[in-house]
Amino acid sequence: MIDFWLAAGLLLLVALSFLLIPVLRSRRAQLEEDRTALNVALYQERVAELQVQQQEGVLDAAQMDAGRAEAARELLADTEGVAAPRVTRLGKAAPLLAAILVPVLGLGLYLHFGASDKVELTREFAQAPQSMEEMTRRLERAVAAQPDSAEALYFLGRTYMTQDRPADAAKIFERTVNLAGRQPELLGQWAQAQYFADGKKWSDKVQALTDEALKADPKEVTSLGLLGIAAFEGQRYQEAIDYWNRLLEQLPPDDQSRIALQGGITRASEKLVASGGKVAQAPAAKPAALLKVRVDLAADLKAKVQPGDSVFIFARATSGPPAPLAAKRLTVADLPATVELGDGDAMMPQLKLSNFPEVQLVARISRAGQPTAGEWIGRSQPLASSTTAPQQLTIDSPDK
Structure with a gap:
């Protein structure tokens, strides 16, 4: 960011030079005009002295003419090379006032219309974050700079969930849904965040979100996991097994959560058998893409x-x-x-x-x-x- 401000400062100096150089030149011209006026006054004084000497009889007409010619030559030599005075309608106050207003207005307009925050974010994202907190700060700044970016909001919501901030995540996922539409995955993420934000209590809102997500996409995994929990707590063990089996199909073979999920399926199966029921066979898994x-x-x-x-x-x-x-x-x-x-x-x-x-x-x-x-x-x-x-x-x- 320092190199950006250095470049901006250099451009500002160039702009100010166009305003201040004419002012400095006018001062130099004024000094030359003052020197010329002084030389003219000395010439007139010299001519007056010669006239007095001629009246007193000290000088004759020829000497008078020679003295006057000598004074004129000295005047021409002193004023040689002096440019004619420039006439300006702006005066001195207008350029000086403009020189003050240019940087002030330039800075104000850049702060209002510019994108220094986005420039800084681009530089930061070019470097790997040193911690999860730093990544969270970057994403929060990205969302502030681009409030209409559904991708930035989605990643921020996921980051909040990893930091055990479900209430913040639920608000972010709600904003994401409002921007990107009621997509199944977003509804599932919103439902999950809301469930944990409510202290792991099932609610009509969470039920409605998961139902809507699975209606649009029957394989939406976050909703499957949540509905499995709700079914297990409601002693609907076959439903819980079905939801969790469908979720199990979506997980990679080396995913650590498969162990916990399989354990939940086993407990639901045991409770179903203990209550006199029978566990239905799970459907065959779909080939990987x-x-x-x-x-x-x-x-x-x-x-x-x-x-x-x-x-x-x-x-x-x-x-x-x-x-x-x-x-x-x-x-x-x-x-x-x-x-x-x-x-x-x-x-x-x-x-x-x-x-x-x-x-x-x-x-x-x-x-x-x-x-x-x-x-x-x-x-x-x-x-x-x-x-x-x-x-x-x-x-x-x-x-x-």
Whole structure:
């Protein structure tokens, strides 16, 4: 940020020079005019002395003329090279007043219309955060600078949940829903945050949010987990088993939460059998999704990028959460490159490609290393998440 203000200060000095240099020149011209007036007065005084001497008979007419000519030559020599006085309508007060107002008005207009906060955020996001608290502060500032960014709000809400701040997260997810629409994943996240904010008490609001989420997407994982809890607490053990089995299908094999989830299914099964019921068989698991995409750079952009610029390749749901479902990071120097995006690359365990029927592939170049904003981008047409044919993606458009 220091280099920005130094550059701004340099430009300000250049602007002030156009105002102050004429004032300094006018002072120099005034000094020259004063010196010329003094020389003229001395010339007139010398001529008067010669006239007195001629009247007293000391000088004759020829001597008088010679003395007058000598005085005239001295006057011309003293005033030689003096420029004619400049006439200005502004005077001295107007340029000085403008020199004061220019920096004041410039600073005021920049603070009102400028984007110093966004410049600073871009510089900060180019560096890895040193702690979760620092990341939270960055996201809060990003939300303040871009209050209409659903992605920034979503990531801030997720961060609040990891910091055990469910009440703050519930407010943020509500704002995200108002901006991005009532998407199933967002409704599920809002319901989860609200549930923990209410002290782990089920409410009509949480029920309504989970019902709406599962009606739009029967595989919305956050809602499945919450409804499993509600069913277990209500002694509807088969419902709890069904919800948790559906959730279990969405988790990667090495996910640590599978152990706790399986333990809940076991306890629900035991209670169901103890009450005289019978555990129904769980449905077969759906195959994992895997997309193969070749990413290249348009020919007219190759001279505009740098080898070290970051390239983010990700798949996101065409109707779902704004967060990427799977992502890979390369550099421009790696292009062209072929990458695979699958359930194993999920940004979050509950957000997998196989959970969404239709996705879009995106490749973004970001010189600042920021995945949510960059200079150039390439997008694919919507395609089924079960697609197995290799895809071609070209980065060819400005990122707006």
